[in-house]
Amino acid sequence: MIAFILRRLLQSIAVLLAVGLVAFSLFRYVGDPINAMVGQDTSMEDRALLREKLGLNDSPPVQFLRFVSNAARGNFGLSYRTSEPVGRMIFERVPATLELAFCAAIFVLFVGVPMGVYTGLYPKHWSSRLLQTVSLLGVSLPPFLLGILLILVFAVMLHWLPSFGRGQTVQIGWWTTNFLTISGLKALILPSITLGLFQLTLIMRLVRSEMLEVMRTDYIKFGRARGLSNRAINFGHALKNTLVPVITVMGLQLGTLIAFAIVTETVFAWPGVGQLFLQSVQFSDIPVMAAYLLLIALLFVVINLIVDLLYFVVDPRLRSQGGAARVAGH
């Protein structure tokens, strides 16, 4: 298991370096960093001097190494748009995005999984069929449209919930949180549903088909023969065995979640990292784009590592020797 984790770590570093190379190329070759920094009346000599001072005349490999070591310390240079340090701009917005993603994940797990179990246990019941049909609609509705419809109904027509922003937030150290005020909690509801609904329908369908499969197996029959309660069979034995594919898909869905976060944050004017990225695309603010790209890559690598470790937690068979080889088969 240690060897497996070490190998995974090495692969992760390779992926990060590859994405770093893309980010560096963007940074270095799209537009001229000097033009972005100085005014129009700067003389050619001053520009050349600045170029030399910033090390832009060094060979590309040297520049790349410098870029990587700066990035590792959280230093991504200054934004072309606001001239603030990019690292701090992103850092300030991370709590908003993470709290939104956390609430969406809670929504997906605590609504999607029970719905999947229910429709899997009673596939013929009319309410299961209704849920199936509705979930098909959920997959076809682009998240930005869902967000707009939710705003229209719950904010514009009913005035129940706010349509934009985080509401009142409380500062704890450098972290700003929504969880401690009523308006903050109310502001979280619509964006979390918008962000989570697609994943919810996906998880529901997945748990359903896995449950249908598992309920046919022998150990469920033996469990009944032993006189276990329905509750123990459904949740203790059946659901537990559907978890491996659910974890895999949740890990694979991370990319979609990040893309949807950009959209959701834009619809609800949520001051998170995704909104910052979109603004940087519109202004071609390359340093912010490059930093965001690296941040996403890091997130992917960390989540994939966690997913791999979770397999060992939910599936005891993998904890034995050579288990790592079988993980790849899932």
Added chain:
Amino acid sequence: MAMQQPATTSWLHRVTDSDVWWSFKSSPTTVAAALATLFIFLMAFLAPLLAPHTPFDPATLSLSDGLKPPVLISSDGEWTFPLGTDDQGRDVLSSIMYGTRLSLIVGFASVIVAMLIGITLGLVSGYFGGVVDAVIMRVADVQLTFPAILVALLIDGVVRGIISVQRHDEIAIFVIVGAIGLSFWVQYARTVRGSVLVEKNKEYVQAARVIGLSPVLIMVRHVLPNVTGPVLVIATINLGLAIITEATLSFLGVGLPSTEPSLGTLIRLGNEVLQSGDWWITVFPGITLAALVLAVNLLGDWLRDALNPKLR
């Protein structure tokens, strides 16, 4: 002419006798989806003939027609504007028809771009193997983890960095087609590569090589026909995805400009006045988009099952 008649009927017979047609006929959902798709396509491509107004010709607009509600909902509506008008006095129905046309054009064009890139790289990767294959497939792996919208946003941001703003609006449609195309090629490349690996060691390909056909000819004429089915399925499913991606990008304000609005741009423009309660400007293009995507997705699902005998 007499010779041609039997040829057409036998072609028709081949279609109506086939398994695919049977599975199409026996699924009411699929027939409904096909009819809905056909209806939306006709509405969109015949927009210049059918649309009651030309919404993006400023000469025909009048601000006094602005913000009229849909005719069935409020007595303020007028029959010339059945779904109401937006704040500039543009007819919502006509805007939707022209917008759907643009959405479909971008969707089809980007699927074709993705298909061309994917098929070429897949053929090259599978046929030549070695370092070329390794490089292409690693790039594909990395790109697969990044969602299409993110890739398209990055490409768009880079293009904005290279060219000026006015130029960008002029070529926006090409940028967006290229960006979506570049973000969807991986699936085609993988499918094509897989079947090239299977086919290239078969005797007929070896025979073609022995008689001295060029690799390009072997790939296009002999290997490629084997992957038409799967490629068609991926293309249909990708069409829905491409339409959603374009709409999302346009909604985010990095897609088509408001002078040439697609469905996504219309929804964005409507969203800007949503707070005042003029819901019809947003909701009708939204319903059209959702219906179009749902219908295309249902067709794609059916095609996948119908062309894959293993699933039956």
